[in-house]
Amino acid sequence: MDFDIVIIGAGPGGYVAAIRASQLGLKTAIVERENLGGVCLNWGCIPTKALLKSGEVYEQLGHLGDYGLAAGERSYDFTKVIERSRKVAKQLNSGVAFLMKKHKVEVIMGEARLEKGSPTPKVIVGDRTISAKHVILATGARARTIPAIGLEPDGERVWTYREAMTPKTAPKSMIVIGSGAIGIEFASFYRALGAEVTVIEAMDRVLPVEDEEVSKAAQKAFEKRGLKFKLSAKVQKLTKSKTGVTVELEGEKLEAEVAIVAVGITGNVEDLGLEALGVTVEKGHVVIDAVGKTNVPGLYAIGDIAGPPWLAHKASHEGVHCVEAIAGHPTPNVHAPIPGCTYSDPQIASVGLTEAAAKEAGHEVKVGRFPFSANGKAIASGETTGFVKTVFNAKTGALLGAHMIGAEVTEMIQGFALAITLEATEEDLMATVFPHPTMSEAMHEASLDAYGRVLHL
Amino acid sequence: MTDILMPALSPTMEEGTLAKWHVKEGDTVSAGDIIAEIETDKATMEVEAVDEGVVEAILVAEGSEGVKVNAPIARLKGDGASFETPAAQAPQDDAVSKEVRHPEEAAPAAVSKDAKPHPAPPSQAAGETGATTEAPHPKAEVERVMASPLARRLAQAAGLDLKAIKGSGPHGRVVKADVEAARGKAPAAAPQAAASAAPRQVQSLEQMGIAPGSYDLIPLDGMRKTVARRMTDSFRDVPHFPLNIDLEIDNLLAARGRINAMLKTDDVRVSVNDLVIKAAAMALRRVPEANASYTPEGIAMHHHADVAMAVAVPGGLITPIIRAAETKGLAQIARESKDLATRARDKKLKPDEYLGGTFTVSNLGMYGIKSFSSIINEPQGAIMSVGAGEQRPVVKNGELKIATVMSVTLTCDHRVVDGATGAKFLSAFKAMVEDPATMLV
Numbered sequence: 032m033d034f035d036i037v038i039i040g041a042g043p044g045g046y047v048a049a050i051r052a053s054q055l056g057l058k059t060a061i062v063e064r065e066n067l068g069g070v071c072l073n074w075g076c077i078p079t080k081a082l083l084k085s086g087e088v089y090e091q092l093g094h095l096g097d098y099g100l101a102a103g104e105r106s107y108d109f110t111k112v113i114e115r116s117r118k119v120a121k122q123l124n125s126g127v128a129f130l131m132k133k134h135k136v137e138v139i140m141g142e143a144r145l146e147k148g149s150p151t152p153k154v155i156v157g158d159r160t161i162s163a164k165h166v167i168l169a170t171g172a173r174a175r176t177i178p179a180i181g182l183e184p185d186g187e188r189v190w191t192y193r194e195a196m197t198p199k200t201a202p203k204s205m206i207v208i209g210s211g212a213i214g215i216e217f218a219s220f221y222r223a224l225g226a227e228v229t230v231i232e233a234m235d236r237v238l239p240v241e242d243e244e245v246s247k248a249a250q251k252a253f254e255k256r257g258l259k260f261k262l263s264a265k266v267q268k269l270t271k272s273k274t275g276v277t278v279e280l281e282g283e284k285l286e287a288e289v290a291i292v293a294v295g296i297t298g299n300v301e302d303l304g305l306e307a308l309g310v311t312v313e314k315g316h317v318v319i320d321a322v323g324k325t326n327v328p329g330l331y332a333i334g335d336i337a338g339p340p341w342l343a344h345k346a347s348h349e350g351v352h353c354v355e356a357i358a359g360h361p362t363p364n365v366h367a368p369i370p371g372c373t374y375s376d377p378q379i380a381s382v383g384l385t386e387a388a389a390k391e392a393g394h395e396v397k398v399g400r401f402p403f404s405a406n407g408k409a410i411a412s413g414e415t416t417g418f419v420k421t422v423f424n425a426k427t428g429a430l431l432g433a434h435m436i437g438a439e440v441t442e443m444i445q446g447f448a449l450a451i452t453l454e455a456t457e458e459d460l461m462a463t464v465f466p467h468p469t470m471s472e473a474m475h476e477a478s479l480d481a482y483g484r485v486l487h488l
Numbered sequence: 489m490t491d492i493l494m495p496a497l498s499p500t501m502e503e504g505t506l507a508k509w510h511v512k513e514g515d516t517v518s519a520g521d522i523i524a525e526i527e528t529d530k531a532t533m534e535v536e537a538v539d540e541g542v543v544e545a546i547l548v549a550e551g552s553e554g555v556k557v558n559a560p561i562a563r564l565k566g567d568g569a570s571f572e573t574p575a576a577q578a579p580q581d582d583a584v585s586k587e588v589r590h591p592e593e594a595a596p597a598a599v600s601k602d603a604k605p606h607p608a609p610p611s612q613a614a615g616e617t618g619a620t621t622e623a624p625h626p627k628a629e630v631e632r633v634m635a636s637p638l639a640r641r642l643a644q645a646a647g648l649d650l651k652a653i654k655g656s657g658p659h660g661r662v663v664k665a666d667v668e669a670a671r672g673k674a675p676a677a678a679p680q681a682a683a684s685a686a687p688r689q690v691q692s693l694e695q696m697g698i699a700p701g702s703y704d705l706i707p708l709d710g711m712r713k714t715v716a717r718r719m720t721d722s723f724r725d726v727p728h729f730p731l732n733i734d735l736e737i738d739n740l741l742a743a744r745g746r747i748n749a750m751l752k753t754d755d756v757r758v759s760v761n762d763l764v765i766k767a768a769a770m771a772l773r774r775v776p777e778a779n780a781s782y783t784p785e786g787i788a789m790h791h792h793a794d795v796a797m798a799v800a801v802p803g804g805l806i807t808p809i810i811r812a813a814e815t816k817g818l819a820q821i822a823r824e825s826k827d828l829a830t831r832a833r834d835k836k837l838k839p840d841e842y843l844g845g846t847f848t849v850s851n852l853g854m855y856g857i858k859s860f861s862s863i864i865n866e867p868q869g870a871i872m873s874v875g876a877g878e879q880r881p882v883v884k885n886g887e888l889k890i891a892t893v894m895s896v897t898l899t900c901d902h903r904v905v906d907g908a909t910g911a912k913f914l915s916a917f918k919a920m921v922e923d924p925a926t927m928l929v
Binding site: 363364365366427428429453454455456458459 | 636637638639641642645656657658659661663664665666
């Protein structure tokens with residue numbers, strides 16, 4: 032055997048799994064066809080945050096007067112905005128290369144393919160055949176496209192997240208198809224730079240995975256920023272012309288310079304030789320058990336290729352969990368819910384069950400809310416949009432879910448994630464001292480509010 | 489500053505109860521001071537200070553059960569302070585004294601491969617076979633049970649004792665899933681956890697129709713847990729069978745009368761049981777195949793008949809040993825058995841006085857029990873159950889006569905004592921009991 036573990040794909044699932052494997056003393060290799068760090072670091076999480084920061088600062092410049100400030104006329108250099116985003120990605124990309132070197136993980140660049148081997152599948156990269164005791168698939172996912180109705184990127188008029196990250200010029204108008212986190216983030220960014228943006232959503236609310244109250248508040252806040260929404264709208268057809276795109280809805284036509292297709296994600300399961308091995312694949316994703324085992328002995332899958340939620344931190348978590356199980360150090364029994372974040376303006380963050388999902392699961396709930404408009408730090412910062420909502424199990428006091436919308440809520444949600452992971456009850460949240468003045472006090476107040484003990488309302 | 493560790497009072501000791509503190513924080517102790525009493529599975533031992541120092545912190549509260557060997561129990565201010573137990577000061581067995589003197593060395597031996605997870609009360613006894621991980625039970629180190637806030641609340645609501653629930657979270661923390669599993673309503677828990685650590689589900693009394701509040705629950709002490717574990721293991725794992733025989737003991741009783749008349753001036757009286765022990769030891773010498781233990785490596789043929797005698801004590805029983813009983817005279821056996829039984833009832837036996845017998849005699853004759861069969865006291869090859877001596881009709885040379893008859897049952901571990909071997913031993917034993925003079929041979 033050449034290696035204890037070979038990981039295919041060096042995204043946040045694969046490279047984190049490789050580091051953990053190395054820490055556990057396993058001889059590890061990682062195969063990557065394009066960029067170390069994967070989509071997250073090169074074409075996703077990180078470069079979009081760079082873009083969004085540029086948009087946010089630019090938008091803030093329009094509100095300088097609110098803070099008693101004034102400056103000359105604002106403007107932006109779109110090329111430099113994009114350049115900055117690429118530079119950030121590049122920096123982190125080399126960071127991953129360093130980490131692989133530091134942990135003595137062999138990086139093999141190229142397309143990997145699996146072949147039947149005994150006892151575990153062999154990994155073929157170019158003319159090299161690699162044997163390993165365990166093979167982990169971490170090939171990630173890509174934007175779902177629907178070519179039949181024109182939802183297919185051409186790099187010019189129709190984009191996926193990938194093209195949306197490096198256009199040559201900023202479009203004046205845009206249609207975003209899909210109001211999940213990806214669609215909303217690009218809508219938020221291009222709106223900040225002044226584009227006329229319309230978001231089309233098939234469901235009856237934006238960010239449909241979030242709590243309904245958050246969806247409503249988000250739509251209101253976005254509309255205030257000039258975003259337009261078409262809800263419960265199904266795209267019939269997208270057609271391109273030289274100057275733009277036309278999106279046909281039922282009984283309505285929308286036109287814009289470009290369209291972004293953000294209608295979901297599909298796993299990168301092709302060209303890996305999975306069919307010949309008989310790996311079970313359902314709905315574009317490899318089927319796994321609790322530690323990532325597929326139905327083929329010695330073959331595991333983690334992250335996006337193994338199904339939703341398609342989040343980098345979920346992939347990393349699964350990678351560590353999988354490798355620890357392989358090494359015989361199973362992770363202790365912890366129920367760790369996966370937080371979700373949308374880095375729009377305002378930000379949205381949540382963890383655990385929505386109120387509706389909690390009720391559907393049969394829980395009797397106690398719900399608390401606290402608006403940032405009643406929070407001192409938020410008022411001082413001029414960030415009074417949004418609120419915190421908590422959902423407790425009325426019988427046990429367990430925190431079932433927490434939902435936040437507002438400035439920097441993505442930086443605060445980990446507090447609730449920690450609470451749920453440690454199985455905190457309402458008493459623990461109430462007994463915790465939150466520093467004053469911070470926006471996090473709204474988390475405390477929302478917990479108090481669920482039990483009728485809110486202080487500043 | 490020195491941590492005082494829970495000493496291993498015997499090679500097999502895994503945990504004990506910190507029965508009593510004789511010092512409190514801030515007390516100055518000097519060599520020889522008794523600082524604590526530790527109740528092991530079989531005995532209560534006193535822990536003495538060896539050096540002087542000031543007790544800085546008591547880390548394990550009085551009455552704490554299941555304190556793991558080697559867990560810090562107190563902290564002493566002062567250089568090189570250490571403690572040892574009386575067993576160490578009067579060592580009869582090097583291994584024992586060494587372990588007490590150096591608990592940190594003793595720990596690995598004391599919690600060797602037969603270390604068991606913390607026992608649970610009957611309502612949710614953990615299936616020992618199902619537990620593969622030997623996570624240290626959290627309450628061993630400190631009084632507090634590691635449990636998530638939610639697990640605490642759920643356990644309280646369900647009336648479950650957290651201490652009895654095996655934690656599967658980080659550092660053995662009891663989490664929600666553990667409480668739900670204990671409550672018998674486990675949802676689809678994480679498969680890997682279920683596979684490695686799922687306790688065997690035992691129905692609670694309530695599930696079996698006994699209403700809560702209709703009984704008092706007596707906590708399991710070390711002795712009860714040990715009896716439960718050892719007897720369950722033995723009855724389940726040892727292929728055992730009984731052999732019965734009737735003995736006429738008129739001659740034995742007559743001999744006992746003469747012996748005791750002779751010993752009148754000495755402060756000792758020989759009991760029937762002492763004679764039975766002596767006869768059993770002599771029979772073991774004659775049939776050494778019965779004085780043996782089965783081990784996977786081979787049959788251990790013991791050099792001496794170390795005869796253990798079952799002594800009922802409050803809360804259980806214990807089997808102190810008459811060492812090399814085949815070499816000892818009746819007066820000495822009588823003295824030893826009386827002393828051992830007395831100290832057994834006071835829980836003052838030293839571990840080497842009850843560990844390591846090669847054969848056991850259990851006598852319920854004084855309760856009028858005619859005949860019974862005992863469970864093998866591992867690793868011994870056989871155990872003898874002695875019934876009451878009573879006058880019974882016997883037929884001799886075609887005539888009905890009256891004789892004092894005692895029924896004896898030998899339970900044999902078939903892996904080492906076959907039927908014929910057991911029978912050979914019993915016939916040698918019978919010969920000596922019925923003609924006590926032959927014991928002199």
